[in-house]
Amino acid sequence: MAAQSTTAQSTTAQRTTTERATTERATSQRDAALSGEAIDAVLAWYEENARDLPWRQAGISPWGVLVSEIMLQQTPVVRVLPRWIAWMERWPAPADLADAAPADVLRAWDRLGYPRRALRLQECARSIRDLHDGKVPSDPVALRALPGIGEYTAAAIGAFAFGRRTVVADTNIRRVIVRALTGARFPAASYTSAERSLVASCVPEPTARSVRWNQAVMELGALVCTARSPRCEQCPLARHGCRFLALGRPEHAGRPRKVQAFEGTDRQMRGRIMARLRTGGPAPRDELLLLDPADAPRVERCLVSLVADGLAVVRDDGSVDLP
DNA sequence: AAGACGGGGAA
DNA sequence: TTCCCAGTCTT
Structure with a gap:
C-alpha cells in the first residue's frame, strides 16, 4: 500500500471520481485502485496479446x-x-x-x-x-x-455487446484484481461487496476505455495471471506494484477451495444419460439402468431429476427421450 | 454461505 | 489424479 503513495500524485489527474471515492473511504482498501500507469500497461499488453475470438470481432x-x-x-x-x-x-x-x-x-x-x-x-x-x-x-x-x-x-x-461502462467480475478478473491489490493468491469463495468495490475501483471512467479494460483484464487472467501457474514474468503489472508478486507469491491462505467430486456422482450419471439421449434416440428405461447395474436407485434418481429439469421426458411406453 | 450442476484437458 | 474453467440458481 505504501508503494502506491509515490505514484498517487503523478496519476491523480487520470484517476476517476469512482476511484477517488473508493480510495478516500477510510478502509483497509484505501489505496486499492490501480494507478493510471498500471491500467495503461494492461491495455497495451492486450493490444499485443489478445486472442482473435469471433465473438470479439467488430460488428458482432x-x-x-x-x-x-x-x-x-x-x-x-x-x-x-x-x-x-x-x-x-x-x-x-x-x-x-x-x-x-x-x-x-x-x-x-x-x-x-x-x-x-x-x-x-x-x-x-x-x-x-x-x-x-x-x-x-x-x-x-x-x-x-x-x-x-x-x-x-x-x-x-x-x-x-453494447459498449457500456460496467463492472465485469468473472473468475479471471477477480483473480487478477485480488492478486494485484491485496496480494492474496485467490479471491474468497464468495463475491463480497468489498471485493466488488475493489474491482470497480479499477474500471477507468471513459466508457470506451472501460470496455477495453474489462476485456483486457479478463484476457490477462486467462493467459498470464492464471490460477495454477501465473506467468508473472510476462505480466504488465509486475512493474506496477502487483502486491501478489511483491509479497513473493504467497500460498493460498485459509481453507483450501472445495473441489466438487465428480466420479461416481449423480452429476456424472446425469451426463451419461444425456449423452445417450443425444445420440441414440429414445432409450428404454432398462437400457439406461445398465449404465450402473449395481445402483439402479441412482439411475432412477437421476432420471427423475433430469425430467424435473426439463432435460428429458418419459414417453407413454416408458422409454426416455429428449424433450 | 454453501451445494448442485458436465465435461475435458493441462499439470 | 487433481484442478479449474468468461457462473447461475436454489436452499
Missing part, C-alpha cells in the same frame, strides 16, 4: 455475444469455439432459437456441460422475442432479468 451482434457468454459459463474458450460457430450459423437471431425444438437445442449444445444452460438460453431467446421485440436488451437490469443471465453475464453483455 449482441445475440452473438450473449450466446458466447452463456456458453463460456464454466466452459473453456477452446471448447466453446466450434459450438458457438455452429450455433450462430444455425440460429443467427433470438427468434430462430426460440422456434427450435428443445431436442435439437440440446444436441447442438453437445458436450459443453451443464445442459440446463442450453435450455435457459432458449428460454432467454423466447423472452427476448416476446418481451423485447426480438432484440437483446441493452439495459443491464433487463438483461439480468433474463433466464440464465446473472450479475456477471449482464455486465459482460452490457460492456461487450
Whole structure:
C-alpha cells in the first residue's frame, strides 16, 4: 500500500471520481485502485496479446455475444469455439432459437456441460422475442432479468455487446484484481461487496476505455495471471506494484477451495444419460439402468431429476427421450 | 454461505 | 489424479 503513495500524485489527474471515492473511504482498501500507469500497461499488453475470438470481432451482434457468454459459463474458450460457430450459423437471431425444438437445442449444445444452460438460453431467446421485440436488451437490469443471465453475464453483455461502462467480475478478473491489490493468491469463495468495490475501483471512467479494460483484464487472467501457474514474468503489472508478486507469491491462505467430486456422482450419471439421449434416440428405461447395474436407485434418481429439469421426458411406453 | 450442476484437458 | 474453467440458481 505504501508503494502506491509515490505514484498517487503523478496519476491523480487520470484517476476517476469512482476511484477517488473508493480510495478516500477510510478502509483497509484505501489505496486499492490501480494507478493510471498500471491500467495503461494492461491495455497495451492486450493490444499485443489478445486472442482473435469471433465473438470479439467488430460488428458482432449482441445475440452473438450473449450466446458466447452463456456458453463460456464454466466452459473453456477452446471448447466453446466450434459450438458457438455452429450455433450462430444455425440460429443467427433470438427468434430462430426460440422456434427450435428443445431436442435439437440440446444436441447442438453437445458436450459443453451443464445442459440446463442450453435450455435457459432458449428460454432467454423466447423472452427476448416476446418481451423485447426480438432484440437483446441493452439495459443491464433487463438483461439480468433474463433466464440464465446473472450479475456477471449482464455486465459482460452490457460492456461487450453494447459498449457500456460496467463492472465485469468473472473468475479471471477477480483473480487478477485480488492478486494485484491485496496480494492474496485467490479471491474468497464468495463475491463480497468489498471485493466488488475493489474491482470497480479499477474500471477507468471513459466508457470506451472501460470496455477495453474489462476485456483486457479478463484476457490477462486467462493467459498470464492464471490460477495454477501465473506467468508473472510476462505480466504488465509486475512493474506496477502487483502486491501478489511483491509479497513473493504467497500460498493460498485459509481453507483450501472445495473441489466438487465428480466420479461416481449423480452429476456424472446425469451426463451419461444425456449423452445417450443425444445420440441414440429414445432409450428404454432398462437400457439406461445398465449404465450402473449395481445402483439402479441412482439411475432412477437421476432420471427423475433430469425430467424435473426439463432435460428429458418419459414417453407413454416408458422409454426416455429428449424433450 | 454453501451445494448442485458436465465435461475435458493441462499439470 | 487433481484442478479449474468468461457462473447461475436454489436452499
